[in-house]
Amino acid sequence: MGNTFRRVGKDTKIFLFSLLVVVFFLTSCTEPILNNDTITLIKPTNGLSTVPFNNTEFVFEGKVNTQYEVIVKEESTGNIVVQKAVTAQSKTVTVTLEKGMLKPSTAYIWYVRTKGSDAKTSELWKFSTKGNSAPTISNLKPNGTTGHPFGALPLTWDAQDSDGDDLKFYVKIKREGDVSPSPTVVATNTYVAKNLSQLTSYNWSVVAEDPWGAKSTEKFATFSTKANEAPQRIELLFPEDGATDVKFNNLAIKWEGFDADYEDLKYSVTLISGSNTNSLLSGSTNTTYTVASLKVKTTYTLKIKAVDTYGESLEKSFTFTTKDNTPPLAPSLTEPASGVNINFAKQNSCTFRWEPSTDPDGDSVYYTFVLIDPYGNPKSRGPIYENYYTIDDLKGELTVGKRYGWKVIANDSHGGTSTSETSYFTTKSNTAPTISNPYPANGASGLANRISKFSWTATDPDGDSLTFDIYIGDSPDRLTLAASDLTTPEYVTDRLFDFSKTYYWKVVVSDGFNDPVESDIWSFKISDQNYAPTIPELLSPFNGQMDVSFKGATLTWKASTDRESSQGELTYYLYVGKADDMNLVATITGEGNPQISRTVTNLEPLTTYYWRIEVKDGFGNYAYSTTWSFTTKKNLAPSTPKNPNPADGSSLPLGKITFAWQATDPDADQLSYELYISIASNFNPVLKQVTTTQSNYEWTPPSTGTYYWYVVAKDPYGGKAVGPTWSFEVTK
Template identity: 45%
Template sequence: MKRILVVFAKLFAFALLVSLASCIGTINKNPIELIAPKNGETNLSFNNLSFEFSVRTTGDYDLIIRDDKGDTVYKETISRVSGKVSHTVPAGKLRPGTSYRWYVRRAGTDSIASEMWRFKTRNNSAPVLSNPKPDKLYNEPFGALALTWDANDPDNDVLKFEVKVYRKGESTPVFNKVFNDPSGVVKDLEQLTEYEWTVVAIDPWGAKSNELRASFKTKENEPPQDIRLVEPEIRPGQRVRFNNLKLKWEGVDPDREDLLYTVTITGANQSRALLNFQKDTESAVDLKPSTNYVLEIEATDKYGKSLKKTFNFTTVDNSAPEKPTLKNPSNNEKINVKRFSSIDFQWDAVSDPDDDVVMYKIVIKRGNLNVEERNGLTTTTYSVSLPSEKFRAGERYTWYVEAYDKWGGVRRSDEYSFELYSNSPPSKPMSPNPSNGAKNLPNRIRFSWYATDEDGDKLLYDFYVGDSPSNLKLEASNLESPEYLRPVLFDYSKTYYWKVVVKDGDMSVEGDVWSFTITSEDKPPTVPELLGPPNGATGLKFNNLKLSWKASQDDKTARDKLEYIVVLGEADSMAVVGTVTGVSTDVIDFVISNLKPLTRYYWRVEVKDSFNNFAYSQTWTFTTKVNTSPKAPYNPSPADGSVLRPGAVQFAWQSRDEDEDTLTYELRIAKTPEALESATPIIRNTENYTAEINEEGTYYWRVTAKDPHGGQASSTWTFTIQKP
């Protein structure tokens, strides 16, 4: 038995060692493993070499390549990868015949990195050229001749090509240029001349290809063949613009020469030279409207041979500028001469269909008298001073603007009016409530004051409050009535300061700074504690929903004399939805209906004691449920398929709504099922209707029950009217 135990112990120890070795192997396994190129691999491509590695954890990794000096020649961060990763190093980053070391690390740190492997690129090979064109050809164009050849590079290097063109028998080239592609164009050769040309390819490492040689002979010069007018496109009966008219043409030459152009335009008894022996093939010109023009274009080649061609066209009639739109002063605006020292007339800039320069004329009238008139304006503003002999308080004025061009085109704006008046400021706010220096006030106050305006202007008010006269902050602006109920409760035993600024639309008057002190004797009720529905509850019904809270306590007000104010609504529209008084129970309930389905509501409870001190609960939220459509109407009368006598037909039905919504009904009656769709609906709030039907035949009737939230359901039945 003892021997068996010893053997068992040895076996257990061996198994434990194997297990630990396995765990250690797993723990020590490198999280980044290199795959290719293999360590020590040689004769690799130095252009577009692909690197592969594997990572165990998703993340960002740096691929780093260094030369034998330890300098980093390439670094690329590969983002959000895991598993096997492949990356190609672009051409030109590695050199031929060079030894490198490469590894991969977690982006930005060598603390998590792969092994470092070595590789060597193969030696560079020179490119090879072949198949030059043209070669041993005659009658080639000398103005522009395309040269092509085939190029091959074993290393896929990006090549450059040096091309030289010689007159036959000469050693100095007449053309020498480096191209990036295996083709090029040589220009401006001579007619009837024999040429030789060579091309050599050079790779980025300085290796040169074989030199290709070829020859050709140019043709005899011919005159230009044609001149085509590209712009404007001239069609029968079509006219062209006259401002900034773009003229564009092209010459056709059999020798592919760059031609020289002489361009003249004649019209309205006037001739203008636009170009004289220039290579340009376009020009812009300003002409006159409604005028016939002759455009003459002459193309001349380098040997003096030429072609002349004329084109006829007519310019369009002039169009007036767009209609100006007046901006300031606005129509029927009243302007206070005591507030403004000038009027800045403004209008929108307008465009001209013909791109003419637009100028403006402003006319200001009092009755039928022009009191101000100014033309030649190039801006869209004009100012007059107030008051003056021309512009007096108590007068009404009209004004308009004309936009015009140099050809006589005019467009006039609408006519606006304005009135000048002298406005007196409103009175200083007075009769404050609470009165200045009032003490022992409750913690919520409805402020009020009094102000007048002898001009009868509508007054607006800005309300300021703070804890010192020098620290008043704007709390409400543009109040339309002289009162303000502050939603935030004041602190007990503290003195506050307030003022009102009254505005009549033109002028404002700042009131005195008044003060008041909040009571230190009568404390507010305890804060109502909300009970239900739980804060954040969802899927609640939107009719007959019960809100509950714990009743408040107050030292000086009986429990049944406390007034609870329920405030409820969506985030930006909370409002008072009801009050509760005369309750002495520990828990108070309030039932609310007619909420919207699938809506998030906020609610709180405010409590007020007999001294008008307030306290309010936290604000909780709940979300109502999805609306459920009504049940399809049932229990019809007359019963489906009934046979009735002519006369009064008593319709009745029943329906119900799971959400307790108040339903409305749409009743349709027709002789066919198809006619039900177009039949005039009879809207009912009750589940009955009486109709007089005397014509014999089968009738179809449909009742659709609808809830306030868009839910609806329908039922269709039939009955027959049959005489006895």
């Protein structure tokens, strides 16, 4: 037994060794599999303690076109302070944080993961940000200089922050000997000091502070202001001095004053036209003023006086001339439409409307309504400030049966006018139509389940053209529109009504002048003798049958029976066609046989047709078969033309020749033929080409020689057969 165990151990070692060799061989024959999804952190390196806290760069390697998130947490609290998404455009990815996202002297942990999930993450690395450095201030300007303007003086300085922080600045300005004021806080290294005093010495200082509370040393400077000067000049920006064609409505006057001391000047503005003087502004800092309304084609003088803080002033005059007036645009009439009839029987008043006019000069527009009587005399009404005018009493102001015109004049405040086109209308006193004599009559009962035609009598005293809408339903409260805009007093339908059921219907008539008139609601009841014929049973061709002759398909069905009507009194309607276009092709009556057949012709080859039967008894009840289909057979081409005359290779004397041949069609189609004759075996050129329905043709060759010919046989469905080329010799 000991030897047995030793053999087993030895065999096992041999097996394991062989297995290792196989595995080594297999792995050496394949490409190494790389984990392309690995996320490798690069920067800031793990444990780094001098990382900038502004514009910090995080660099890692990942997979191109993959979305990642850079996560940064505060180590002491575990709070996430950065969670920034990025798509890797290349293997190496750099993410730069904005200022303020990290704090100085703080320990952080960072890692990268696939976006939205910790299923795939990098290692967790640590870093600490560097300590904060205070900002510095230098180069204050002005400093120790004199003669500066006191209206507005820019103060500037240089600021440095080694951490790149965004700084704010505390600026103080005071006259020598005054108490130090509260600082003004600004976000840039420039501050404009305004409303200083002339000939005065000032001290000023600046302190910079970063977001972490570190402040610079306060820096000081001095300057002195100059003596006051009067305003230097005034410029008219709009309208230009001497301008013509200046608008006279809502004119926005703009000007600008210039002062060597950069003071905020105050203006007094006067507008003069002839003996009229109009004060527009007094002691205002505004440099614009809108004049609502000026005279047209008038020259104005504009006086502008500028006064500074110390009462020094400058006055200047300008001129401009307003443009001529442009009349408003002509109104566009909208209703009533030209040519309409105004019906006194329908309305007591009428409102005339038009599109509002616009004025190129911006003037307010008012209107004059002009009514033109049947004799052409205009009568004006106005002023009207809306875009409509109402005649409240038509019968009192107008005469029935007459043609009137109307137009509208648009007016502006400067005498400009424009007139619309003239629109016309005719007055009528039109009586509404009436409806009577319904069929089916009101209350009719025992009716067939198909009422092929509804009818009624419509009377219109004025002989107007009428249109009708018909409504049908199973309740007086549930009538639905069955047809609209009918031009005759009838409605034809193939609708089947339910047996033993009462229906309701009404008609609405319109004459084009009056409101639509509704008839009474009428009713009828369908017979309770629910004995329609038996359903026709289709027999052949069977449903879906293929290869049916397109020359003539015989359709057969089993005759119906009926309790009230004999078989010969039944009427059958045969419908045949394509899926979306079935047509009535035959109406069959007086059939007493148990099976009925009809043959349909002129079908197309290889086409699917659908057919069905409707049957009607003498009482008007219908029954319908199912719908079957069949597909016609494929068209077969004619046989190849044969038995030529003249015989192939024959010799004939010069003179009239009778060409003849034979061809048949397996579908018994009527054939046509094309005969080609040439003196060249390749038929280039063709000497004679003939199309005929006969299988022979007479022709006289023009000269001796060898002639070639062949025949093409064609059927009406595109089938054709090209015969062989035959030849003959013509001799003298």
